[in-house]
Amino acid sequence: MSSEPTRHLDWDALYREGTPTWETGAASPELVRLVEEGVITRGTVLEIGCGTGADAIYLVKKGFEVTAVDSAPTAIERARVRAENEDALPRLLLADVFEFAPTAGQFDFVYDRGFYHYIRQFELDRYLDTLWRVTRPGSWYLTLAGAPRTAGEGGPPQVTSRQLYNELGRLFEMVRLDQCRLTSPYAEKGYPGWSCFMQRPVLGK
Numbered sequence: 001m002s003s004e005p006t007r008h009l010d011w012d013a014l015y016r017e018g019t020p021t022w023e024t025g026a027a028s029p030e031l032v033r034l035v036e037e038g039v040i041t042r043g044t045v046l047e048i049g050c051g052t053g054a055d056a057i058y059l060v061k062k063g064f065e066v067t068a069v070d071s072a073p074t075a076i077e078r079a080r081v082r083a084e085n086e087d088a089l090p091r092l093l094l095a096d097v098f099e100f101a102p103t104a105g106q107f108d109f110v111y112d113r114g115f116y117h118y119i120r121q122f123e124l125d126r127y128l129d130t131l132w133r134v135t136r137p138g139s140w141y142l143t144l145a146g147a148p149r150t151a152g153e154g155g156p157p158q159v160t161s162r163q164l165y166n167e168l169g170r171l172f173e174m175v176r177l178d179q180c181r182l183t184s185p186y187a188e189k190g191y192p193g194w195s196c197f198m199q200r201p202v203l204g205k
């Protein structure tokens with residue numbers, strides 16, 4: 001998770017070359033917490049930038065109907081193998097989410113870990129348009145994003161709470177904004193992060 005803003009990252013190369021800094025092979029503790037607490041309960045899920053699928057597979061095991069999209073072939077192939085080994089099969093799609101979204105339909109819950117905090121640096125409006133298309137009034141959105149940290153410390157792209165409200169608040173209402181640690185195999189304590197859980201407003205409510 002480089003903090004250098006680079007628009008044309010070769011994501012697949014990061015997977016081919018080994019284990020990327022965000023790749024733990026386990027479901028994200030913040031996602032697990034929201035599901036175990038019963039905060040997220042409804043059926044269809046779209047995971048954007050699913051990587052090697054640990055979160056998508058976890059959600060399938062919890063009874064969600066999961067579509068998981070990633071544009072890196074190596075990541076999707078690893079996700080397929082993981083899903084078969086764990087006998088929990090999300091709908092895994094090798095696709096650019098910007099091309100997929102216009103015909104994807106709407107989901108009850110849209111989730112990304114590490115995609116919003118990256119793409120907002122280059123194509124925020126396009127991503128907001130995508131989130132708009134894949135949600136409906138009442139849909140939930142969860143992003144796990146990097147939070148500000150001490151200068152010079154490595155880690156993922158950083159987002160302030162003000163940016164979360166200003167940017168994602170154009171579409172969604174904040175339900176819960178929690179500080180968390182973003183897990184990484186290269187940082188024992190993880191990196192400072194946000195668990196930003198939002199809902200698209202229902203008119204008249």
Ligand SMILES: C[S@@+](CC[C@H](N)C(=O)[O-])C[C@H]1O[C@@H](n2cnc3c(N)ncnc32)[C@H](O)[C@@H]1O
Nearest residue numbers: 011022049050051070071072095096097113114
């Ligand atoms: C920081 S990684 C996070 C992966 C995974 N969510 C995790 O936490 O392990 C971002 C992911 O977004 C994927 N990605 C980047 N651009 C994409 C796009 N336009 N459409 C779909 N996936 C994309 C990358 O291949 C990468 O797997």
